[in-house]
Amino acid sequence: MILGISTSLSQFTVAINREGELVYHKQSDRALSGHTGIYELVKEALEALDMATTDIKGIVVDTGPGGTSSVRTGVSFANGLSYSLDVPVVGISSAELMGIEAHQKYQIPVISLFKSIKGNYYCGFYDGEKLTFQFTNLDNISAYINKEFTDIVLAGHADGITKLANLLTINKVISKIHKVSALTLGENAPALLANSNKYPILPIPLTETDIT
Amino acid sequence: MSYILGIETSCDDTAAAIVNREGDVLSSVIINQNKIHSDFGGVYPEFASRAHIQNIIPTINQTLKDAAISMSEITAIGVTRGPGLIGSLLIGVNTALALGMGWNKPVIGINHLRGHLRSAELERNEIIYPAMMLLVSGGHTFLAYMPSKFEIQLLGETRDDSVGEAYDKVGRMLGLDFPAGPIVDRLAKSGTANVAFPRPLINQALEFSFSGLKSAVARYLASIESPNVEDICASFVDAVMEILIVKCKRALKKYPCKSLVIVGGVAASPQLREGAKAICDERGIKLCLPPLKWSTDNAAMIGLATWDYLDKEMYITPTPISRLPLTEF
Numbered sequence: 001m002i003l004g005i006s007t008s009l010s011q012f013t014v015a016i017n018r019e020g021e022l023v024y025h026k027q028s029d030r031a032l033s034g035h036t037g038i039y040e041l042v043k044e045a046l047e048a049l050d051m052a053t054t055d056i057k058g059i060v061v062d063t064g065p066g067g068t069s070s071v072r073t074g075v076s077f078a079n080g081l082s083y084s085l086d087v088p089v090v091g092i093s094s095a096e097l098m099g100i101e102a103h104q105k106y107q108i109p110v111i112s113l114f115k116s117i118k119g120n121y122y123c124g125f126y127d128g129e130k131l132t133f134q135f136t137n138l139d140n141i142s143a144y145i146n147k148e149f150t151d152i153v154l155a156g157h158a159d160g161i162t163k164l165a166n167l168l169t170i171n172k173v174i175s176k177i178h179k180v181s182a183l184t185l186g187e188n189a190p191a192l193l194a195n196s197n198k199y200p201i202l203p204i205p206l207t208e209t210d211i212t
Numbered sequence: 213m214s215y216i217l218g219i220e221t222s223c224d225d226t227a228a229a230i231v232n233r234e235g236d237v238l239s240s241v242i243i244n245q246n247k248i249h250s251d252f253g254g255v256y257p258e259f260a261s262r263a264h265i266q267n268i269i270p271t272i273n274q275t276l277k278d279a280a281i282s283m284s285e286i287t288a289i290g291v292t293r294g295p296g297l298i299g300s301l302l303i304g305v306n307t308a309l310a311l312g313m314g315w316n317k318p319v320i321g322i323n324h325l326r327g328h329l330r331s332a333e334l335e336r337n338e339i340i341y342p343a344m345m346l347l348v349s350g351g352h353t354f355l356a357y358m359p360s361k362f363e364i365q366l367l368g369e370t371r372d373d374s375v376g377e378a379y380d381k382v383g384r385m386l387g388l389d390f391p392a393g394p395i396v397d398r399l400a401k402s403g404t405a406n407v408a409f410p411r412p413l414i415n416q417a418l419e420f421s422f423s424g425l426k427s428a429v430a431r432y433l434a435s436i437e438s439p440n441v442e443d444i445c446a447s448f449v450d451a452v453m454e455i456l457i458v459k460c461k462r463a464l465k466k467y468p469c470k471s472l473v474i475v476g477g478v479a480a481s482p483q484l485r486e487g488a489k490a491i492c493d494e495r496g497i498k499l500c501l502p503p504l505k506w507s508t509d510n511a512a513m514i515g516l517a518t519w520d521y522l523d524k525e526m527y528i529t530p531t532p533i534s535r536l537p538l539t540e541f
């Protein structure tokens with residue numbers, strides 16, 4: 001059984017994949033979950049499935065971008081569980097998780113936007129295989145996209161997407177993907193874990209980004 | 213044998229320790245971030261949190277290796293739940309909860325301050341209760357009365373800066389390295405206390421205030437051409453010590469005790485140790501100055517305090533609380 005954890009955006013997410021199948025997923029509001037909500041959610045999941053902690057054979061954890069404290073909540077929990085159970089843990093970016101979902105749906109490159117300080121955006125470009133990051137303002141991002149792409153899907157920060165779309169002259173799809181999906185996390189967990197490294201998986205420390 | 217794994221991440225040190233009920237410390241590992249924070253002249257919360265997440269598993273792993281015990285000998289995990297920096301606390305708490313889940317051990321949230329107060333009894337040192345406790349560190353400054361090891365009464369705390377902060381800020385004004393405490397104390401010894409710095413709140417009960425003293429040093433530095441660093445250190449330390457000693461005496465007069473316990477980083481100050489010894493000799497009570505490694509932040513004290521929680525059957529679910537009061541468990 002593989003455990004997926006995401007705490008970087010507005011929701012805390014737990015997804016469980018058993019033998020290639022998504023068998024459990026739950027999201028709860030970050031503000032209600034507090035600083036230890038991920039522990040409660042994982043405990044609840046194991047109880048619901050009537051499984052023991054030792055059934056966990058691998059962990060996939062969202063390493064952000066996102067709120068720095070909330071990313072660290074999930075990552076420190078995942079690292080602790082990986083260490084105590086002696087099972088692999090692998091980190092995955094929230095930008096890639098949104099990218100995977102959008103790419104599976106539209107089959108064209110994806111940009112995941114995260115609002116940052118001083119009107120800037122942090123964004124991940126995902127082409128179905130690889131993720132690259134840029135941190136700059138919308139004018140520079142749109143100029144780059146208009147030059148490098150012919151088609152693109154926009155995911156992530158809702159207002160940012162709308163603003164960016166107005167600056168794009170190429171084919172664009174404005175998606176409804178604004179956060180990490182429990183389904184994407186759970187369904188892709190085994191494939192993501194195949195690239196597994198053992199500890200330490202560190203969160204991408206984005207002091208520029210603070211998504212609430 | 214039966215042991216506690218203690219975990220401490222409330223400020224800038226990542227620490228873990230294995231401790232038995234008698235206070236024997238089987239292993240203790242502390243990774244400090246002084247190098248990172250020296251550039252800022254203090255603790256920078258964002259960097260502290262980032263360093264904790266990098267250091268915590270290696271710290272715990274080393275602690276368990278050093279202790280060389282089997283997992284079945286660990287009774288519980290005790291982790292600091294506050295007070296402290298929230299971004300730092302949540303790393304320790306979430307790690308501890310995950311370890312408890314993986315190893316199937318109870319995880320108990322511990323008050324960092326209670327850890328400090330119990331630190332004087334590590335390695336079988338004995339506090340004779342009732343005891344007067346003075347905690348003087350970078351994070352805290354207060355006097356507390358402990359009729360027994362379970363009961364704590366807060367007598368007075370600082371309204372603004374802690375003593376350790378005052379030392380560090382004055383050190384920074386004088387261009388000294390962080391942490392500045394030991395350097396200021398050393399320079400003070402070769403200087404003369406010839407600047408009349410104020411002693412804020414000295415006549416008022418048992419509360420403390422150090423920001424006015426710090427500002428007075430800043431004003432003095434701005435007012436003269438070529439300051440004598442040794443003399444300024446001597447004058448500053450003189451003011452701090454007079455405040456601390458006067459308050460300890462006043463507290464002991466009002467609450468007669470069998471011991472005076474001084475913990476926290478500033479307990480390293482030779483001037484404070486001398487002053488405290490004089491008080492205790494005069495009153496004929498025991499002076500407890502635990503080894504400095506247990507006075508500054510460490511996880512052994514959290515481990516020892518965890519036994520008190522087990523005795524009281526207080527299985528407090530660890531949720532980080534930045535401003536956890538001293539009187540709460």
Ligand SMILES: [Zn+2]
Nearest residue numbers: 328349351509
């Ligand atoms: Zn402390």
